[in-house]
Amino acid sequence: MTVHVIGAGLAGLSAAIAVAGRGEPIILSEAARQAGGRCRSYHDGQLDMTIDNGNHLVLSGNKAVDRYLREIGAEGRVTGPDRPEFTFVDRQLGVRWSLRPDDGPIPWWILHADRRVPGTRLGDYLALLALMRRHPGRRIDEVVRRDTVLWEKFLRPVLLSALNTAPEDASADLAGAIVRETFARGGRHMRPLISSPSLAAAFVDPALERLRRRGAEIRLSRSLRALRFAKGRAVALAFDGEEQSLQPEDRVIVAVPPWAAEKLLPGVIAPRKFSAILNAHFQIVPPPRACPMVGVIGGTAEWVFAFEDRISVTVSAADHLMDTDSDTLAVLLWRDVAAVHDVTAPVPPCRIVKEKRATFAATPAEEARRPSARTGWANVFLAGDWTDTGLPATIEGALRSGNRAAELALAGA
Structure with a gap:
């Protein structure tokens, strides 16, 4: 049996790690040039530093996060205060x-x-x-x-x-x-915990290394265009330029965004309304003893994070800011940062990152559209923070969904 995992975001990585733990062959395919999905790190040429696309917070009680980090050998790569504050x-x-x-x-x-x-x-x-x-x-x-x-x-x-x-x-x-x-x-x-030194270093790179050591085939820049079905099962995967036949015992875990899943899997109902998240990364060393995370009431910013080499800001449900130009946003957000950390410096170099479809809108109507991990095909399973995890679209929910999809795919194997 080979398990094909489509999508190398955290849900797909979680599923692949769970399958690898059982010793089953894995082929992990990702359309983008890098793994991580919406939890990614990259070198920003404008700031000349490695940044995360966003400030993704986890909590000390997140069981799936704890399990995942232990399985990939990255337990010490999320850090935070010793006590909740x-x-x-x-x-x-x-x-x-x-x-x-x-x-x-x-x-x-x-x-x-x-x-x-x-x-x-x-x-x-x-x-x-x-x-x-x-x-x-x-x-x-x-x-x-x-x-x-x-x-x-x-x-x-x-x-x-x-x-x-x-x-x-x-x-x-x-x-x-x-x-x-x-x-x-x-x-x-x-206790609030933040990835250190980056999202990729905590959640992505160690997972890819663990998968490679266990013999998984990882193929980036490989986009799935269609699944072929017959007699209630997926029988082939159509990628750009190639089609891969499936053996009767093979399994497929589809861990792609909801709009992609609806196109790939006829009849799947998924959330269709989404909310944006805006992040800003300021190239400035925080003041000595700066609080690592501060909530802002009554400002444009909502959370201000102090890292070793930068100060970052997150604004949730930021649809109202998506059309605002980056220079204006940098000024607005820096006012909040300056108030939080009591600094008088002018606006430093800044990178604004906009995720227009960051998560599904967590309304009752969209919650009702979240599908289970099972699909109408016996060998196809869904994973993603947008599936019915019982949680909002969080890292914890994404990892739980991957574990669940892997559990179902491996049942009876």
């Missing part, structure tokens, strides 16, 4: 504060005014309990009050970044999944 700067009020949850699941921290969101009351935090329950088909604004300080200063910005969708329109069930896997488990599951 989230720092925010309120641009409107000109204040800075930190939220510091307890390590364990009992939220004693909400009893201490200096550890919770300023201006909030204990009763406000019942919103977290409301989100923990299942709410099929309902929006967050149908479940949680939006006229509280907690919503405005914490819940909304956190859910906006987690869902990459305006929380007012987003799925309460997907928000609940985030709450159940973070707040409900305690601070030890909430």
Whole structure:
């Protein structure tokens, strides 16, 4: 049996690593010239440095991330604080504060005014309990009050970044999944972790090396144009310039974007509305002892990240900024960076990265369009953060989807 994995984003890499762990032959095909998909690193000629396309945060409690990094030998390549702490700067009020949850699941921290969101009351935090329950088909604004300080200063910005969708329109069930896997488990599951020194170094390059050592065939710049079907099975893969026949025992894992999957697999229903993410990378060394990650309330930026050689900014659900020119964006975002890190330097060299279809829109309607890993063909399986993982479009969800597709492909092998 040979397992063909189509797509070398994190979902495809996760699937391939899981299959390789069982000793089965693998052919990994990727249309782009590099692996990683939307989690990629590259040398930027304008800044003359290696940057990530975006600032992809994971949490210490992400089980699939932990498992994947251990399997590829990259456990130490995501780093973060020893204790959970989230720092925010309120641009409107000109204040800075930190939220510091307890390590364990009992939220004693909400009893201490200096550890919770300023201006909030204990009763406000019942919103977290409301989100923990299942709410099929309902929006967050149908479940949680939006006229509280907690919503405005914490819940909304956190859910906006987690869902990459305006929380007012987003799925309460997907928000609940985030709450159940973070707040409900305690601070030890909430420590924010960032790839070091880059996304590729943490999630991509070690995976490719592990696959090569296990004999996998990795073919980049190889675009799948069609699958051929007969008697309920895929029987051939049509790539640019070649067609590869499948043996009866072969399996295919399709780990491509949803719009590509709909074209390749007749009858597959996938999300069709998407949300953008904007990232900016400023070529400047952060001030000494700069906080590695700061949330911004009331600014253009939402999160500011301090790396060794640069300061980066992320804006979620950034569709409203996609048509703004890069110079204007650099000025707007630098104002927030300067306020966060108390710097007076002029705008440094900057690279703006726009991902117009970064994730599916996490609304109830689009959530209902997410397909399972199984398809109508016995030997074809789906993977991707847009499939029905129970999570928003996150690294954790992508890796889980790859594991699930591999599990199904290997069943009975």
